[in-house]
Every structure is written in structure tokens, then in C-alpha cells.
Amino acid sequence: MSDGTFCSSCRTPIAIDCDEAGVRLPCPNCGALYRTVQISIVETLHALDGTGMKVKRPRVKKPILEQFDKPSYSHSRKEYVRHVRVIDREEDKYLEMVSPYGSEEAIHHCEEPLSQHVGHGSAKSQKATADQRKVSDFTPQRIDGEGADEGASSEP
Known part of the structure; x- marks a missing residue:
């Protein structure tokens, strides 16, 4: 069966479901007001594997x-x-x-x-990545100021 609107009682195709005022018209075959709307959705799936x-x-x-x-x-x-x-x-x-x-x-x-x-x-x-690093970037620093370079004073 194709897509469209059908009478739920007798399955007659209904071309015009409502009048200009929006009132549902009865089925021309059996007079019923119940409708079935059929919609088909088709999708295509392509699967790839490896x-x-x-x-x-x-x-x-x-x-x-x-x-x-x-x-x-x-x-x-x-x-x-x-x-x-x-x-x-x-x-x-x-x-x-x-x-x-x-x-x-x-x-x-x-x-x-x-x-x-x-x-x-x-x-x-690996040489290129090693050259990008600087030795000073990895020199540990102590928070309390001890262990600083010799000859450098921690006081201003």
C-alpha cells in the first residue's frame, strides 16, 4: 500500500480530509471519521569493513x-x-x-x-624534539630559596 490518508474502517483512500473550516469530512464509502495516515521511510546503508x-x-x-x-x-x-x-x-x-x-x-x-x-x-x-627542550626548563627550583645558584644571594 502506498503512502497517504486512509479510512480506518474500510481502508478507502481519502484525498480531502477536511473542509475549508477545518472540519473532518466523513469517508465517502462508509461515513466513518477515523483516519489512518501511512508514511514510508526508506534509508540506504553502506557498510565497509576491514x-x-x-x-x-x-x-x-x-x-x-x-x-x-x-x-x-x-x-x-x-x-x-x-x-x-x-x-x-x-x-x-x-x-x-x-x-x-x-x-x-x-x-x-x-x-x-x-x-x-x-x-x-x-x-x-628524536633529536629534533630533544633540541627543542632547554636544560634550564628542567632545573629544579626550591620554594624556600635554598639551593639557588652559588654566589647568588636570596636577600635583595
């Missing part, structure tokens, strides 16, 4: 193999994209691919030896 795995060895801190293939939202493209990453520490391989779903077009492709994949994530240089 997979991921890590292979670990006993007494080895990092996984020897990490791999995932999952949806990731691209803010620049305003859509979900397929994100594939493989990190193989035993074979020294790094692979990362980003592409739109249902397309062979590559938005991003990086395939190189893992040892040469630097400047990303945990491979970023």
Missing part, C-alpha cells in the same frame, strides 16, 4: 609483521577510501596504498625497504 593482523614472536618487542586493509575517511575527498599498509620487519618491506573504493586509481602509493622509510610515525627523529 581486516588487520599482527604476527609476534616470543621475546621480540615489536611485531615482525603488521598488516591492515581498512576504510579510512579522507577529509580532502569527503569520502571513505581503502587504506592498505604492510610492515614486514623480517623482509625489510614497507607498503602503503590509499585508493577510492571501487577504483584502481591510487591516491597514495609508497613501497620501499622499511629501513629507508624514515621521518614517519615512530621513525621520526
